[in-house]
Amino acid sequence: MPISPLLLLILALALGLSGVAAGVLWARRRSVTICPERDSHDRLARLLVDEFEGHSNGWFWRTDAEGCLSYLSAKVAAELDAPDAPALGQPLPTLFRMDSASPETERTLGFHLAARTAFSNYSVRPASRAKLERWWSISGRPIADSSGAFLGFVGSGSDLTETRRADAEITRLALFDGLTGLANRQRLRLSLEQTLSASSVAPRTSALLLLDLDRFKAVNDTLGHHTGDALLKQVAQRLQRAIGGNGLVGRLGGDEFQVILPNETDRTRLGDLARRVIFDLSQPYTIEGSAISIGCSIGVAIAPEDGHDAETLVRNADLALYAAKGDGRGIHRFFRPEMLAGAQSRKQLEDDLRDALAANQFFVAYQPVVSTKTERIVGYEALLRWEHPTRGLISPADFVPVAEDCGLIESIGEWVLRTACLDAACWPKDVRVAVNVSPIQFANPALPTVVTSALAKSGIAPDRLELEITEGVFVNENAATEQMFRTLKGCGVRLALDDFGTGYSSLGYLKKAPFDKIKIDQSFVRGAAIAGNRNAAIIKAIVSLAETLGMETTAEGVENHDEIALIRELGCSHIQGYVYGKPARAPDVLEQLAAGGGRAIANGFRVSRSPRTAMLRTARIQAGDIVGEVRIRNLSTTGAMIDGIDVEAGAGEFEVLIELLEDQMFPATLRWAADGKAGLAFAESFNLERLAAATTAPVRKAG
Incomplete structure (x- = not known):
């Protein structure tokens, strides 16, 4: 039995022989005399080929002179055979097609077969889309007999399926978020850059939405990362449904998401979409039987007006998101140029803030805390102030949030x-000092050490130090929070709950947290002495609650004498506010304690005034038979301040009529007059809504 010519060729290919060597071997075999030894060689060759085909990812193929398959390894034939069309006998291009994902060649299999030229490592897939997802690499070369007559092609192949799948998985991991399956930061960046690529005519238009989940950190910290991850998956699904096929949805990381909307610039549609997304993401979630509610804030930037390149557009969307969170969260904001100016000012403020502590630009001012029973000063609240070398005094409302964001609040807080404590060491030993502690400071395990160090260095008794803590520390309430309270109480200091009623008010934590005092926020004190105001009832309820729990109460923001009387009547134990003086520096505190013997002296207005609206408008005024014009400077429901009036000194009070609405005169009493200004008290309460609802100006505009 002669050795099969194809077997020799296949064996030659398996052994790495060249096409020429294989052809020579074939030609030589045709002239070899048959002998028994050749049969054993034939069996050995067959065994080697079977071993190669059966235990590797390689395989062989051969065509006749017409390009139809005359041999194909069984494992590949099994995948390409159809019930009515076996692979053998079919043209090679009918079974395989070039893989469009591999642009390594511009020539096709049909070209090489027709031109009778060799090819190497072409990536191919099954020509029928109904076949299995397979990828192969094939090589082939033409063969001829000893006389040079073309016999067909012979070649080999190898399976690339697992390699391609591994490559696809690597690509997926590189471009998609592993948790949610959304596009990741890299893919979002590439997509945005491609979307914004300038055409030959004009820059491309696009909208970018930047989303941040509200209250997600609290969920993650209290319920665990497993629940947080499950929540993020549900958020991703809702967001994908809301956007649909209109844009690319991705996750930047954490609880930040991004949406790219190509060719969308209509602010009305974008606003509607943002509101719908916020609504959808704010609906309750159910995870392992727990109902969870979060929120969402969105910043929107539009190209090209808000940025021609990806970096600028992302920055401006982030500024818009910052504004949305600053305006109360749960809303969307479009980027405006002034946001960038604000961010630059904030950055400059941050840079200046880093130098302020070393340059001794901070100082502490102290506001007295007065006993309602004895009217004596029992303590002072330490208030941080910043005197900038060029900008003067900067409000804590402006720089404290910046200090918290840039990580400076702990070092500044420790300095305060x-x-x-050092300043309080110079005061009488029965006068306490209260210091604010931010949630960031409270979360630092080193806080008790800082407190005990400050007490030791100053030498004051621990119970003379009162730490004021806001309700923000309870947002992420956990075992560490309770341990911090126990440790601080173990240091002997007093604890006060600051701004009660303005944050995450919960009666539950009043049972667990060992507070010595509740500070009633000034928003409840303001206007409490005005008839019909319900703040007095709220204060009374807080005082009753505190007394039941054995806690003191301090009413903040007291500015008038009648408010002192009311706060005393409602049972509040302490008063703090401008009525007893504005915050003063340490030397002034010593003078204040010495001058009054520790007794507080009330100043300011005798009675509370209704909230006033500043304005500048001309109005007619009539006193008896005299009619003239004045300017209204501010207006409330009970009175107004006017100027442009000439009243003789010592004239006393008298009745007038003033035109608040067009052609409508209202009776009032002129209570005081000085330097061309005067104060009016209305005979009846005036409804300011009538002024806002007037269809025409009630009086003539000032010239």
Whole structure:
């Protein structure tokens, strides 16, 4: 039995022989005399080929002179055979097609077969889309007999399926978020850059939405990362449904998401979409039987007006998101140029803030806390102030949030604590000092050590130090929160709950947290002495609650004498506010304690005034038979301040009529007059809504 010519060729290919060597071997075999030894060689060759085909990812193929398959390894034939069309006998291009994902060649299999030229490592897939997802690499070369007559092609192949799948998985991991399956940061960046690529005519238009989940951190910290991950998956699904096929949805990381909307610039549609997304993401979630509610804030930037390149557009969307969160969260904001100016100012403020502590630009001012029973000063609240070398005094409302965001609040807070303790060491031993502690400071396990160090260095008794803590520390309430309270109480200091009623008010934590005092926020004190105001009832309820729990109460923001009387009547134990003086520096505090013997002296207005609206408008005024014009400077429901009036000194009070609405005169009493200004008290309460609803100006505009 002669050795099969194809077997020799296949064996030659398996052994790495060249096409020429294989052809020579074939030609030589045709002239070899048959002998028994050749049969054993034939069996050995067959065994080697079977071993190669059966235990590797390689395989062989051969065509006749017409390009139809005359041999194909069984494992590949099994995948390409159809019930009515076996692979053998079919043209090679009918079974395989070039893989469009591999642009390594511009020539096709049909070209090489027709031109009778060799090819190597072409990536191919099954020509029928109904076949299995397979990828192969094939190589082939033409063969001829000893006389040079073309016999067909012979070649080999190898399976690329697992390699391609591994490559696809690597690509997926590189471009998609592993948790949610959304596009990841890299894919979002590439997509945005491609979307914004300038055409030959004009820059491309696009909208970018930047989303941040509200209250997600609290869920993650209290319910665990497993629940947080499950929540993020549900958020991703809702967001994908809301956007649909209109844009690319991705996750930047954490609880931040991004949406790219090509060719969308209509602000009305974008606003409607943002509101719908916020609504959808704010609906309750159910995870392992727990109902969870979060929120969402969105910043929107539009190209090209808000940025021609990806970096600028992302920055401006982030500024818009920052504005949305600053305006109360749960809303969307479009980027405006002034946001960038604000961010630049904030950055400059941050840079200046980093130098302020080393340059001794901070100082502490102290506001007295007065006993309602004895009217004596029992303590002072230490208030941080910043005197900028060029900008003057900067409000804490402006720089404290910046200090918290840039990580400076702990070092600044420690400086305030140590300074306040040292200053208090010079006061009478029965006067306490209160120091604010931010949630960031409270979360630092080193806080008790800082407190005990400040007490030791100043030498004051621990119970003379009162730490004021806001309700923000309870947002992420956990075992560490309770342990911090126990440790601080173990240091002997007093604890006060600051701004009660303005944050995450919960009666539950009043049972667990060992507070010595509740500070009633000034928003409840303001206007409490005005008839019909319900703040007095709220204050009374807080005082009753505190007394039941054995806690003191301090009413903040007291500015008038009648408010002192009301706060005393409602049972509040302490008063703090401008009525007893504005915050003063440490030397002034010593003078204040010495001058009054520790007794507080009330000043300011005798009675509370209704909230007033500043304005500048001309109005007619009539006193007896005299009619003239004045300018209204501010207006409330009970009175107004006017100027442009000439009243003789010592004229006393008298009745007038003033035109508040067009052609409508209202009776009032002129209570005081000085330097061309005067104060009016209305005979009846005036409804300011009538002024806002007037269809025409009630009086003539000032010239």
